[in-house]
Amino acid sequence: MPVPVRAILVHMVTSPLDDAARATTAGDAVAVVDTRGIITGWSEGARLLTGHPAEEVTGRPAADLVDGDAVTAWRALRDTGAAVVPVRRRDGRRADLALRACPLAGADGQAQAYVVTASPDERARMLGELAFQQASMSMSVFDTGQRYLRMNEAGCRVMGRPEAEFLHRHFPDTVENAEHSRGFLHHLQLVVDTGEPLRYESWTRSPSGRRMHAWNSEMWPVRDASGELIGTALAAFDSSEQHWARQRLAMLNEAAESIGTKLDVVHTARELAELVVPRLADFASVDLLDSVLQGEEPAVGVVGADVVLRRAAHHSLTPGVPEAAIDLGAEDVYPPESPPARALATGAPVLTRTGEADLDTWLARHEARTAVLTDAERPEFSLMAVPLIARGTTLGVAVFVRNLTPEAPDAFDRDDVSLAQELASRAAVCVDNARRYTRERTTALALQRSLLPQAVTGQAAVECASRYLPALSQAGVGGDWFDVIPLSGTRVALVVGDVVGHGIHASVTMGRLRTAVWTLADVDLPPDELLTHLDDLVGHLAGDDNQAAGEFGATCLYAVYDPVSRRCTVAAAGHPPPVVLLPDGTVEVVAMAAGPMLGVGGLPFEARELELPEGSVLALYTDGLIEARDFDVDAGTDALRVALAAPAESLEGICDSVLKSLLPDSPADDVALLIARTRALDADQVAVWDVPADPAMVATARQHATDQLTSWGLDEAAFVTELVVSELVTNAIRYGGAPIQLRLIRDRALICEVSDASSTSPHMRRARTYDEGGRGLLLVAQLTQRWGTRPSGTGKTIWAEQALPVT
Numbered sequence: 001m002p003v004p005v006r007a008i009l010v011h012m013v014t015s016p017l018d019d020a021a022r023a024t025t026a027g028d029a030v031a032v033v034d035t036r037g038i039i040t041g042w043s044e045g046a047r048l049l050t051g052h053p054a055e056e057v058t059g060r061p062a063a064d065l066v067d068g069d070a071v072t073a074w075r076a077l078r079d080t081g082a083a084v085v086p087v088r089r090r091d092g093r094r095a096d097l098a099l100r101a102c103p104l105a106g107a108d109g110q111a112q113a114y115v116v117t118a119s120p121d122e123r124a125r126m127l128g129e130l131a132f133q134q135a136s137m138s139m140s141v142f143d144t145g146q147r148y149l150r151m152n153e154a155g156c157r158v159m160g161r162p163e164a165e166f167l168h169r170h171f172p173d174t175v176e177n178a179e180h181s182r183g184f185l186h187h188l189q190l191v192v193d194t195g196e197p198l199r200y201e202s203w204t205r206s207p208s209g210r211r212m213h214a215w216n217s218e219m220w221p222v223r224d225a226s227g228e229l230i231g232t233a234l235a236a237f238d239s240s241e242q243h244w245a246r247q248r249l250a251m252l253n254e255a256a257e258s259i260g261t262k263l264d265v266v267h268t269a270r271e272l273a274e275l276v277v278p279r280l281a282d283f284a285s286v287d288l289l290d291s292v293l294q295g296e297e298p299a300v301g302v303v304g305a306d307v308v309l310r311r312a313a314h315h316s317l318t319p320g321v322p323e324a325a326i327d328l329g330a331e332d333v334y335p336p337e338s339p340p341a342r343a344l345a346t347g348a349p350v351l352t353r354t355g356e357a358d359l360d361t362w363l364a365r366h367e368a369r370t371a372v373l374t375d376a377e378r379p380e381f382s383l384m385a386v387p388l389i390a391r392g393t394t395l396g397v398a399v400f401v402r403n404l405t406p407e408a409p410d411a412f413d414r415d416d417v418s419l420a421q422e423l424a425s426r427a428a429v430c431v432d433n434a435r436r437y438t439r440e441r442t443t444a445l446a447l448q449r450s451l452l453p454q455a456v457t458g459q460a461a462v463e464c465a466s467r468y469l470p471a472l473s474q475a476g477v478g479g480d481w482f483d484v485i486p487l488s489g490t491r492v493a494l495v496v497g498d499v500v501g502h503g504i505h506a507s508v509t510m511g512r513l514r515t516a517v518w519t520l521a522d523v524d525l526p527p528d529e530l531l532t533h534l535d536d537l538v539g540h541l542a543g544d545d546n547q548a549a550g551e552f553g554a555t556c557l558y559a560v561y562d563p564v565s566r567r568c569t570v571a572a573a574g575h576p577p578p579v580v581l582l583p584d585g586t587v588e589v590v591a592m593a594a595g596p597m598l599g600v601g602g603l604p605f606e607a608r609e610l611e612l613p614e615g616s617v618l619a620l621y622t623d624g625l626i627e628a629r630d631f632d633v634d635a636g637t638d639a640l641r642v643a644l645a646a647p648a649e650s651l652e653g654i655c656d657s658v659l660k661s662l663l664p665d666s667p668a669d670d671v672a673l674l675i676a677r678t679r680a681l682d683a684d685q686v687a688v689w690d691v692p693a694d695p696a697m698v699a700t701a702r703q704h705a706t707d708q709l710t711s712w713g714l715d716e717a718a719f720v721t722e723l724v725v726s727e728l729v730t731n732a733i734r735y736g737g738a739p740i741q742l743r744l745i746r747d748r749a750l751i752c753e754v755s756d757a758s759s760t761s762p763h764m765r766r767a768r769t770y771d772e773g774g775r776g777l778l779l780v781a782q783l784t785q786r787w788g789t790r791p792s793g794t795g796k797t798i799w800a801e802q803a804l805p806v807t
Helices: 005-009 019-025 044-050 070-080 122-134 153-159 179-194 240-258 265-276 339-346 357-365 367-375 414-451 504-522 527-544 633-645 651-662 697-712 715-736 776-783
Strands: 030-034 039-042 082-088 094-105 111-117 138-142 148-151 198-205 212-223 229-238 283-288 307-316 331-334 350-353 381-390 393-403 462-469 478-486 492-502 554-562 567-573 579-581 587-589 607-611 617-621 671-678 686-691 740-746 749-756 786-791 796-803
Touching: 030 044, 044 094, 070 082, 070 094, 138 153, 148 153, 179 198, 179 212, 179 229, 212 240, 240 265, 240 414, 265 283, 265 307, 265 393, 265 414, 307 339, 307 393, 331 339, 339 350, 339 357, 339 381, 339 393, 350 357, 357 367, 381 414, 393 414, 414 504, 462 478, 462 651, 478 504, 478 671, 492 504, 492 617, 492 671, 504 527, 504 554, 527 554, 527 567, 554 617, 579 633, 587 633, 617 633, 617 651, 633 651, 651 671, 686 697, 686 715, 697 715, 697 740, 715 740, 715 749, 715 776, 715 796, 776 786
Parallel strands: none
Antiparallel strands: 030 039, 030 111, 082 094, 094 111, 138 148, 138 229, 198 212, 212 229, 283 307, 283 393, 307 331, 350 381, 381 393, 462 671, 478 492, 492 554, 554 567, 567 607, 579 587, 579 617, 617 671, 686 740, 740 749, 749 796, 786 796
């Protein structure tokens, strides 16, 4: 049926609408074509659809807009009322449009013109509208000035108000003035300015709720048919679950790097507490069994009984940790119904919150916790107690607390429990590693200290002070040692050594080498020969333990000081040389060959002899001292020389000054330091006689000894001394040969020495009843405190030592 002309003309537009009107009428494209095929009317919708404005097409043949056979298209459209017509857009592109034609009747009822429309399919339009309104994500449309044009139902739920309250309002007027709101507005403007879509992620609380959400917003420009940007659309997806999943993964990754950085139980517990606050909890505490803190195997009590735990660490979002009811290092008793005790008993996490009976009962019975809750401004909280289990053994429990407020009402959920379990599992393994390290270190340190000299006694040749500092690094206790060994003839041996490696194995090896040095020193071997025998021993030890010599190596410095001659003989096996502080204040490094390390085998050791004035100070040390501050050897040695030259009241003061100057707070290697100040015997304390190899001279030798004892006021020792001199001189004349020398030394003991040219060492034997000889050394051994023999440059020396008479 023809439509009156006046009825259709009211829908024609020849002037642009505002932005809101454009958006709402963009689907209605209408044109009026007269019977001659001339366009006489053109709607705004038609312009938006084709890009042609009304002033360019009005009065022109409609055929000019057809891309193809216009006559056939017009005939089909006029005869059937609907047809798909190819149309050329203003930008030159082709568009196949489904057109409908309705004739306009004149006064005579004849068609005077045709109304041609290109309206979208109503069903498609309805589906699009339904999809927009029913979308599960928040969707909105803004004009180019960031004023609302549309908002779907999900967006209304997020914003907490109906769409009508937002239409044509500026976005900043509908939200709080916060950083995230300004960021959102900035990105809306960027879409308008650049004409490019973008993505914006934010972490904020929606106006309709209390909880924080992660929003992932897609923003894109909206253009009309001509390509002009007329607005901005967005779809906001609540990605909180994905956000929390990423946060949990990030926290687990961080835990792998930040928990267990040191082999220290308390430090590891502190790392766990500091990691979870504030990202997972507002307060966290770590309580461990006392045996774990001591490095012992965990000892859990009877299930269902009270549990005693010691606070290892706690951390809070609030400065001062006001939530802590017990102090660090303090013990607390947890009854069976408390969440920590239940977690320990079951080996599973316990999730609870205020208002639940077990938690409230436990808190009410604990005075300190009740006082904390009474003083707190936020008494409502959610709590997780997670056991620390490593290798099937329970070590303690971690407690996480989250305050519940109107702004943050979310209690811990199962995802939080799962995350806490992962973190606790990681921390438990690190705590157990630290516990095992603590146990091994304590054992090795106790073993090593038991093997080191507890006191330097039994000699008067030097005054000594020493220090041993175990390494504080994760490598463990090393094999450094020192020793002061009394030798015959008032001499003394000074020893410093360092075993390769750390731990109990190094300590045991150090003990074996120290025992070997004592044994070899008792034989009274020169320093270079002693190191040769020690080198052979290290090689044998390496073979017994199926290790290469290099893996069983050690360094050693052995020095022998004689207070009579004031000479010191030094030999080294791969060890730093000693440093000498002379009485005039001069500090010198002893120039000597370093020698090969013990265990290399087949290489000689060289001895260096030097004369030391009385009062000289010798510093023997391990390499941990001069390499502690990343010094090279020369720089470290120079620093040691400076430290030794500094004024000090005593040898103990020198030790402290050296360590303070050269060591950092946490040395990475063991350090052994031995400081010795030399003494010298006065000439009147030593008497020496050359004895001809004539048996008749034995009586003369006895007389010399008796006279000397009288001059020293030691007449009470004359009888034993005469007997010892007689036996030793007789043996020297009979079996040794010239040159023969008798020497008496008066120091802390009375020492009698007889030297001869033979290198054969005597030995005691059991004489038969009717033997005329063979009893001399037995008598010497019975009448003196100790006796022995040592090699000398021309033969040997037999010595005997007896206590001075009590005056």
